[in-house]
Amino acid sequence: MRIAGPNATARAASAPGGPRRTSFGGFSVDESETTKQTAATASLRTVGGIDALLALQGEEGPGERRRRAAKRGTIALDALDELKVGVLSGDLGPGTLNRLKAATAGLREGSGDPGLDEVLAEIELRVEVEIAKITPRR
16 A cells, blocks of 8 residues: 655555455465564563563673773772872872772672782772871871
8 A cells, every 4th residue: 555645755555464365255364474473472472571681681791790890990090090190299189089989899899800809909908008098087
């Protein structure tokens, strides 16, 4: 079916796999379309609902854990560099201390790689030492 007119901007076409009339007046359905629809419906039923989707999202592989741990280490090293620049320039603000404290938050989580975990532990120790140095004493 085609709709056309002076102001028509869209065209509509009949579904190619829809019902077809035969010369006998009977009804016929394209079986390839029915098979595709049945397969699509069956694949949707295999998903166990929202719980299964949430469980799949929560799963991360060892590569993802390693990547996240390396990123946390990089953030901590950047905060230490910012501290160094602040100390050398004499402009050490309270934001630097807050960034250092935030950088230590995720360093204790394991990455699954013993070598990376060891480096992250050393970075964490260095950050905690620097925090102790610049924290005002009571």
